Amino acid sequence: MAIPDFIRDLRTLIGDKLLWMPGVSAVVLDEEGRVLLGLRSDTGEWSIIGGIPEPGEQPAAAIVREVFEETSVRCVPERVLLVEALQRVVYPNGDVCQFMDTCFLARAVGGEARVNDDESLEVGWFAVDALPPMESFAVARIKQAAMDAPTWFAGSGGELGEG
Template identity: 70%
Template sequence: MATPDFIRTIRAAAGHQLLWLPGVSAVVFDDEGRVLLGQRADNQQWTVVNGIPDPGEQPAAAAVREVYEETGVRCVAERVVLVRSSQEVTYPNGDMCQFMDITFRCRALGGEARVNDDESLEVGWFEVDALPRMKESQLFRIKQALADEPTWFEPMD
């Protein structure tokens, strides 16, 4: 995930201290029921499309924008399937972040799946029973997008 300019500005003042940031993820399905995935350039992991909303941008609009920017696929957000905060992440440069992720189930409208920016090594459609190796958190997003259940969130203790 490329660092947006507004976060670079915050980092200039905040240094490496922990930033609490919004995030969006898009689990995009095509008409054949396949899911759109990208292999990240920074860590080679396969993931659903994700990113950071711009200031003032609605989360669903951010998810749709990120899908197009990263993959060339046009889509529409259908519903929120998951709201969850991540673990703290410390990047190699010492920056610390924690993300509040809103995951959307999306439906592809058109476009050709392709590497559309420098954030991905590969992009493609995958059958849900033939996914590449992925972290459990990514698989959970897909599972929730496939489920006909209310939005998932961590219950209170």
């Protein structure tokens, strides 16, 4: 997975210490209600599409960019599904990160789903009732999108995915 230049620069200053980062993800649906997933090259697991905003980039613009860069699909964010601080991640090189994820529900508006960079091994559309095994992080967000529930905020009461 490519490391943005601004993170490389920060790492020269802080080493592998905890880096608190913004993150964006999306449950992208097509006209048939299928969800766009990528088989991640770093974990080997299926997941929704996500990434890191560039400095100064708005979250909605960042997810549109990330979805296109990774899958060649053009999308339009329709609403925020949730905002949540994720668990700390320790990468194989020892870098420690924690992400504040803003997850969007987005609608595909063009493009053909395909691997478009080195972050995915495969890309495809899946029926919500026929998902491949995947991270619980992604499953919870897909369930939240399917419920058409209000935006969920961690710590505001209720569990993610509850109706």
